[in-house]
Amino acid sequence: MISFYPGPSRVHREIPAYVRDAYAQGIMSINHRSDAFVDMSKRTIGLLKAKLGIPKNYTVFFTSSATECWEIIAQSLVTDKSYHLYNGSFGQKWFDYTKRIRPLAEPMPFHVNEPLDPTRLIFDLKDGLLCLTHNETSNGTQVHNRIIKAIKRNNPSYLVAVDATSSMAGVQLDFKSADIWYASVQKCFGLPAGLGILVCSPQTLERAQAIGERTHYNSLLFMMDMMEKWQTPFTPNVLSIYLLMRVMEAAPPIKEVHETTVDRYEQWRDFLKKRKTIQHFVEAEAVHSHTVVPVRAEPKVMDTIKKSARKAGLLLGEGYGDFKASSFRIANFPALTQKEVRTLMTFLQDY
Numbered sequence: 001m002i003s004f005y006p007g008p009s010r011v012h013r014e015i016p017a018y019v020r021d022a023y024a025q026g027i028m029s030i031n032h033r034s035d036a037f038v039d040m041s042k043r044t045i046g047l048l049k050a051k052l053g054i055p056k057n058y059t060v061f062f063t064s065s066a067t068e069c070w071e072i073i074a075q076s077l078v079t080d081k082s083y084h085l086y087n088g089s090f091g092q093k094w095f096d097y098t099k100r101i102r103p104l105a106e107p108m109p110f111h112v113n114e115p116l117d118p119t120r121l122i123f124d125l126k127d128g129l130l131c132l133t134h135n136e137t138s139n140g141t142q143v144h145n146r147i148i149k150a151i152k153r154n155n156p157s158y159l160v161a162v163d164a165t166s167s168m169a170g171v172q173l174d175f176k177s178a179d180i181w182y183a184s185v186q187k188c189f190g191l192p193a194g195l196g197i198l199v200c201s202p203q204t205l206e207r208a209q210a211i212g213e214r215t216h217y218n219s220l221l222f223m224m225d226m227m228e229k230w231q232t233p234f235t236p237n238v239l240s241i242y243l244l245m246r247v248m249e250a251a252p253p254i255k256e257v258h259e260t261t262v263d264r265y266e267q268w269r270d271f272l273k274k275r276k277t278i279q280h281f282v283e284a285e286a287v288h289s290h291t292v293v294p295v296r297a298e299p300k301v302m303d304t305i306k307k308s309a310r311k312a313g314l315l316l317g318e319g320y321g322d323f324k325a326s327s328f329r330i331a332n333f334p335a336l337t338q339k340e341v342r343t344l345m346t347f348l349q350d351y
């Protein structure tokens, strides 16, 4: 089965060998306060910074998931209000989680086919938080880096937090244009689920200090204290950190990965333009995601495609929420090979 699911997704084919190495090297049982762990943690963070282009003065934290990052941000970086710009299910879930912790969280939904206009997004509170989803996995749209950058430029006293769960390590992100970026590893990193990565600017850490929240095991201030020693407040997923280190050692620089991802997205876009019964789910090309390709068709056609795809050994991502019956999603993640992409295109050509 080739998985085109946009998370959990196809893992890199080297993963089984890395897991065997981890076992042979005793990684699975190392103490998370040991020198061996500290060396590995430090090396992994160094590789993430070097390979993904994360600024030196930003801090990288290990969490257990992107969902945990929603919670950390709400509890440790918001005092009252946060604004949530979203056009799909993940952005909305982030808002829902935040609202339970900080009831003044404000939803600002926008239309799928409509790019955000930064000139209309100027906020007048001091020290607030703006939340954006870089790549909305549920509907295959993205908010371009230049828009995120303009929003931050127009609101410098705000922290800008970006959910990059299904784009980090798949496309190039301009980390310095926002304050908080996070992802989990079962999407573009091509790893098994169970580890999240949270990246914070110096301004974010200052805000956390000013707020002083220390009531949860994963309060950002505790995480900062522990990360000074390359550690976490809890026992982390050591195996996953090891696998991440190995994957990052082997990964090309993000610029190269980005070019391949965009090239493959363009192949998909052009392929879908030529089809009669299936189309790209999103009309406005300007907002198309580069890492998730959503496809729409009549429910009857969709049903046939989904059934025969499974028989052909191709696992497609289900459509999300209301669009489950009329759409499917194709991951365009680095672990997939050009050959696998071709195989799916050949299969879809007959519809």
Ligand SMILES: *Cc1c(COP(=O)(O)O)cnc(C)c1O
Pocket: 007, 065, 066, 067, 068, 090, 133, 135, 136, 137, 163, 164, 165, 166, 184
């Ligand atoms: C998958 C996903 C999440 C949730 O990730 P978890 O690892 O399950 O917490 C959040 N946001 C986006 C955009 C996602 O694609």
